[in-house]
Amino acid sequence: MKKDDEVELKIRNLGNEIMNLLNEERAPYFSIPMRNLSNVEFDNDKEKIMIKDKILKRNFLNVAHTRKFTQTLFSASIIYEHLLKTGKTTSLRDLFYMMKRTIPNTKINLVDEQIESNSAVEDLELLMDVLRENLHINAKKKGSVAGEVIVKDGDDIIDWSKLGSGGWAVPSNVEDIVFKESNAEFVLFVEKDAVWNRLNEDKFWKKNKCIILESGGQATRGVRRLLQRLNKELSLPIYVLVDFDPWGIYIYSVLKYGSISLAYISDLLSIKDAKFVGLNGNDIKRYRLEKHLIKLKDLDIKRMKEIENYPWFKNKKQWKEQFEIMKNLNAKVEIEALSSNGISFISEKYLPEKISNKDFLD
Amino acid sequence: MKKDDEVELKIRNLGNEIMNLLNEERAPYFSIPMRNLSNVEFDNDKEKIMIKDKILKRNFLNVAHTRKFTQTLFSASIIYEHLLKTGKTTSLRDLFYMMKRTIPNTKINLVDEQIESNSAVEDLELLMDVLRENLHINAKKKGSVAGEVIVKDGDDIIDWSKLGSGGWAVPSNVEDIVFKESNAEFVLFVEKDAVWNRLNEDKFWKKNKCIILESGGQATRGVRRLLQRLNKELSLPIYVLVDFDPWGIYIYSVLKYGSISLAYISDLLSIKDAKFVGLNGNDIKRYRLEKHLIKLKDLDIKRMKEIENYPWFKNKKQWKEQFEIMKNLNAKVEIEALSSNGISFISEKYLPEKISNKDFLD
Numbered sequence: 221m222k223k224d225d226e227v228e229l230k231i232r233n234l235g236n237e238i239m240n241l242l243n244e245e246r247a248p249y250f251s252i253p254m255r256n257l258s259n260v261e262f263d264n265d266k267e268k269i270m271i272k273d274k275i276l277k278r279n280f281l282n283v284a285h286t287r288k289f290t291q292t293l294f295s296a297s298i299i300y301e302h303l304l305k306t307g308k309t310t311s312l313r314d315l316f317y318m319m320k321r322t323i324p325n326t327k328i329n330l331v332d333e334q335i336e337s338n339s340a341v342e343d344l345e346l347l348m349d350v351l352r353e354n355l356h357i358n359a360k361k362k363g364s365v366a367g368e369v370i371v372k373d374g375d376d377i378i379d380w381s382k383l384g385s386g387g388w389a390v391p392s393n394v395e396d397i398v399f400k401e402s403n404a405e406f407v408l409f410v411e412k413d414a415v416w417n418r419l420n421e422d423k424f425w426k427k428n429k430c431i432i433l434e435s436g437g438q439a440t441r442g443v444r445r446l447l448q449r450l451n452k453e454l455s456l457p458i459y460v461l462v463d464f465d466p467w468g469i470y471i472y473s474v475l476k477y478g479s480i481s482l483a484y485i486s487d488l489l490s491i492k493d494a495k496f497v498g499l500n501g502n503d504i505k506r507y508r509l510e511k512h513l514i515k516l517k518d519l520d521i522k523r524m525k526e527i528e529n530y531p532w533f534k535n536k537k538q539w540k541e542q543f544e545i546m547k548n549l550n551a552k553v554e555i556e557a558l559s560s561n562g563i564s565f566i567s568e569k570y571l572p573e574k575i576s577n578k579d580f581l582d
Numbered sequence: 583m584k585k586d587d588e589v590e591l592k593i594r595n596l597g598n599e600i601m602n603l604l605n606e607e608r609a610p611y612f613s614i615p616m617r618n619l620s621n622v623e624f625d626n627d628k629e630k631i632m633i634k635d636k637i638l639k640r641n642f643l644n645v646a647h648t649r650k651f652t653q654t655l656f657s658a659s660i661i662y663e664h665l666l667k668t669g670k671t672t673s674l675r676d677l678f679y680m681m682k683r684t685i686p687n688t689k690i691n692l693v694d695e696q697i698e699s700n701s702a703v704e705d706l707e708l709l710m711d712v713l714r715e716n717l718h719i720n721a722k723k724k725g726s727v728a729g730e731v732i733v734k735d736g737d738d739i740i741d742w743s744k745l746g747s748g749g750w751a752v753p754s755n756v757e758d759i760v761f762k763e764s765n766a767e768f769v770l771f772v773e774k775d776a777v778w779n780r781l782n783e784d785k786f787w788k789k790n791k792c793i794i795l796e797s798g799g800q801a802t803r804g805v806r807r808l809l810q811r812l813n814k815e816l817s818l819p820i821y822v823l824v825d826f827d828p829w830g831i832y833i834y835s836v837l838k839y840g841s842i843s844l845a846y847i848s849d850l851l852s853i854k855d856a857k858f859v860g861l862n863g864n865d866i867k868r869y870r871l872e873k874h875l876i877k878l879k880d881l882d883i884k885r886m887k888e889i890e891n892y893p894w895f896k897n898k899k900q901w902k903e904q905f906e907i908m909k910n911l912n913a914k915v916e917i918e919a920l921s922s923n924g925i926s927f928i929s930e931k932y933l934p935e936k937i938s939n940k941d942f943l944d
Binding site (some may be wrong): 309322371377378389434554 | 609664665670672673675676678679680682683684718720722723724725726733735736738739740744745746747748749750751753754755758759776778779780783784796798838868873874916918919920921922925926
């Protein structure tokens with residue numbers, strides 16, 4: 221079944237369940253897993269941040285629930301009629317405006333703040349076990365990609381190897397992209413667009429048979445889904461290239477293990493076998509970066525302490541070492557520091573060496 | 583002459599001038615316009631924020647100048663050898679690391695902070711009347727574009743009409759792109775990627791013979807240069823679609839009139855005949871957006887007061903009216919509010935109406 225048809229069916233099923241309750245003269249309700257922090261944990265078997273099993277019942281006749289119940293059902297109806305049936309997509313912000321209205325004969329707005337319509341969409345994601353992208357609701361658009369891959373997107377056939385210095389702009393919503401051909405053996409995700417530019421200009425993706433993808437900082441949902449699909453559907457390993465600082469390590473952490481705020485869709489976003497290709501603390505000596513250490517600021521130290529205590533880092537010897545190095549040096553190092561060894565050092569030496577030696581952190 | 587050859591020649595000329603002074607046993611120096619606020623003004627004839635005529639002399643034998651003089655000359659040598667001669671480009675951050683070194687037999691670093699190497703590059707832009715992009719130094723990469731345009735970038739021929747839901751990622755550096763074919767009659771610049779998604783999905787660019795370009799907020803140098811080149815080389819009008827708030831109006835202001843920090847290259851970045859296609863204060867009533875007003879915050883009010891006093895807005899009746907409306911309502915409105923009239927209202931009604939009626943602010 222096509223994904224859209226499947227989602228439409230799920231929405232109709234949800235509606236039918238509510239109707240059945242009404243026909244039986246029972247109070248309409250639905251049940252979803254709780255999304256608050258107390259119901260989130262790191263699942264050691266799955267190696268992902270997952271939602272636990274506490275369930276929340278939203279009952280229309282409970283006045284504390286009426287508003288949320290109505291918002292969720294109404295958002296489903298808007299999504300069904302205006303998005304799925306038309307084949308159009310939109311943003312959370314637009315959906316908020318599409319939902320915003322005064323309930324007839326009252327002074328009550330269905331939604332007053334975007335947080336309410338956002339929450340309704342999260343309810344639907346959980347109720348139907350889909351991503352909001354499957355509900356045609358896009359996230360932020362950011363990032364670009366290049367490599368010897370051909371995809372089909374709508375009616376267009378797009379060759380990622382023929383897009384000059386810009387590359388393909390990663391769409392907000394990558395659910396409907398079809399991978400047609402690929403000559404890639406791995407995906408290199410880079411945090412920084414300047415590093416991507418260097419790799420693209422050096423045709424790193426051609427020489428090393430790979431895909432290069434940048435997100436201009438923290439990866440968007442679109443970028444994460446694209447990486448996961450490349451990993452699952454084309455069986456490509458994902459290598460993550462970030463700064464040696466708490467923020468870079470956090471980007472890696474989110475890609476691999478998921479995040480607390482999106483724990484309820486970790487299965488659809490996180491990439492269990494992503495590898496950390498650097499920078500790491502040992503690179504400082506090996507690549508003579510001692511002169512390019514940047515002293516940690518208070519905010520860096522605070523963030524480092526949070527991250528080193530994540531259960532998925534805390535008990536791993538290799539990550540303990542990394543945090544020890546960072547603490548002892550009281551410093552971070554940026555990827556761009558490698559340029560002190562030559563403008564193309566990163567694409568001609570650092571990355572080929574790391575990758576052929578499988579010199580990764582895990 | 584090719585741009586690269588021209589820039590190389592300019593760097594050699596700079597070096598020769600310094601050598602001539604040394605050969606004549608005179609103190610080496612160079613002169614550039616001052617970049618501080620006191621030397622920046624709005625040029626009423628050109629309608630741009632321009633640099634004035636105060637000149638600064640950097641003299642190697644003046645100890646207050648020695649450091650800056652050396653940094654600028656050294657950056658020219660790095661750029662000549664590692665960028666222009668190799669055909670490679672890089673970022674300001676990488677250039678900083680490429681320049682960073684200890685002067686032999688001293689404990690003095692040539693540069694300690696990136697602000698120093700940045701300033702050296704700005705010196706070179708002024709000394710040689712080029713953009714840093716012509717020196718192969720890229721700015722931030724952001725934004726995407728679609729439309730019936732074919733460009734050549736390196737060896738690749740890229741058709742902006744065949745790039746699915748993503749579009750072409752606007753490169754950091756658009757200096758070497760060649761426009762091969764175009765069926766466009768105007769360019770629509772949109773601040774927000776979500777709005778771009780809507781327009782792209784509706785094939786607005788096909789139905790309205792135009793180019794749509796988004797920058798995910800404030801336009802990067804790459805986006806501004808691309809817009810200026812489309813305006814100059816293809817004679818396309820530029821329409822700017824932003825929120826009705828001080829931040830949206832500022833984005834328009836920078837695109838059209840330039841900015842104080844980049845006043846010294848206004849001629850190469852600003853677009854005199856850019857038009858403001860909305861949202862404007864009159865749209866609120868016309869498109870029934872009264873329910874979607876968002877109260878101004880203190881920061882919005884502060885910014886609004888700064889912007890309404892810009893000399894290029896202060897004396898224009900139509901802009902005075904806009905700021906009056908914003909003040910009287912004490913509110914701003916977002917583009918997405920138009921979605922309350924229907925998901926494709928913006929592409930089927932708002933924009934076609936505005937554009938065919940030439941209902942712009944200037």
